[in-house]
Amino acid sequence: MSKADNMLAILWLLKANKRMTAKQLADALEMHIRTVYRYIDALCASGVPIVADSGHNGGYSLLPQFKESPLFFDLEEQKALLQAAVFAQEAGYPYGDVLRQALTKLKRYTNEEQRTAIDRHLVGFDVISSGPDEGMAPLLRQLEAAVAGNGTMLIEHHKGVGLEPQGRRIDPYGLVHWKGKWYVVAHCHLREEIRSFRVDRIVSAEPTDATFERPADFSARGYLLQFLKPWISADGEKLIAVGVEGKPETLNALCETGPFGDSLVERAKDRAQFMFEENAMLTYVPYYLLGYGAKLTVLGPPELKARMASLALELHEHYNSAL
Known part of the structure; x- marks a missing residue:
């Protein structure tokens, strides 16, 4: 030390x-x-x-x-810091190793009575999510450093599964963790406007010698809340409303499924509305819905209903030919 x-x-x-x-x-x-x-x-x-x-x-x-100096944390402050660290680590906080080191120091220099009390509060306190992608930590650290240092970056980014990556020159204004995903909010030099990019879709990132000035009072969180949900996707593409009808217990199960839980914008007793990118709506979304059979009815859009009918027909022909 x-x-x-x-x-x-x-x-x-x-x-x-x-x-x-x-x-x-x-x-x-x-x-x-x-x-x-x-x-x-x-x-x-x-x-x-x-x-x-x-x-x-x-x-x-x-x-x-x-x-009694503020230099030291009392028991409630120590408990709050340790429990907050549980959330940070589960979210994939990019400086997890440093965080664990700090927590070790914090617990090391508490007395036995405090350690016993803290352990009681931690033993029954857990957070479960889809789990952080450990391989993303270096990229998140690189992006965080660029945000802090006002450094322009070159990134390779793809919009979805099966799509070719595109090169972008960005001025990263901030990192935001939203619904289990990390986003970098940045000025995109290609589009000449502010966009947000899902970090797990960034294939590569390289720093440049250029720097930028962040707009005064700009809030990355505010940008996402205003422009990301529910009308515009993380890559600036319009989202399409998907309506589904069914029994409450079936809709509950659907809304607990990862992609649908993240995209839910409106829920009634027997109906739910989601917002999806067009690519997702015509690829993996229909396969999720097929698993519920006739227990769910897709209300729209027509393209999704047609895709569902096409997939159902393919399955019918596939298994009927084997009889």
Whole structure:
């Protein structure tokens, strides 16, 4: 650890314990006792009120007022940080290794009573999602660095399954996690307007020497809320409304299915409306709906109903020929 990390570690240990000797601090931090003395002197010189008591029960301690300093987190704050980290890790936070390192430090420098209480709050607290794509972390880190550094990037991006990637020159304004997916909101030099791109559809990304100025008060989150759902897709393409009718329990099952749950825009007792890109509506969407047979009725659009009928006929002919 760096000198600053070690000095902060000493503060945490002194905060978590009433009094500790130099040897106890050295053993806890796995360092030479003379190094501990140097760090104590540096902390005192910087104004930290460390009290040194000599004698049999002596050691180092902090003044009570300093223990209440905002530098340290109380139990509720520690619990909130650790539980929030569960959400971040499940969402595929790109700096997961650094986050785990920070959490290890946080738990290391709490006292036994606090650790026991935190463990009780964490043992029954879980988040389940489709799971992050571990391979996407390097790309997310690269995009996050470009957002922070105002760096223009060259990306190869495809709009959907089976479509050829397209090269884009973008000024990334922000990263947003929405419904299990990461999006980069950027100024697209090809379209000369702001667009959003699904990160899992970016095949490659390269930095350039160019920089940009982000528009004042621009919000990537606000852009997505205003322009992405439900009328415009992540790639600026119009979405098509898909209406489905059926019994409530059947619709419940459909709405819990990944693609339909993410695309739901309106739900009544026996009807639901979704928004899909045209490519998706005519490829994988019909196959999902076929699994429900006659329990569901597609209300529109006509192209989807025709595709459903065509697939059903293909299945009928396939199995009828085998009889």
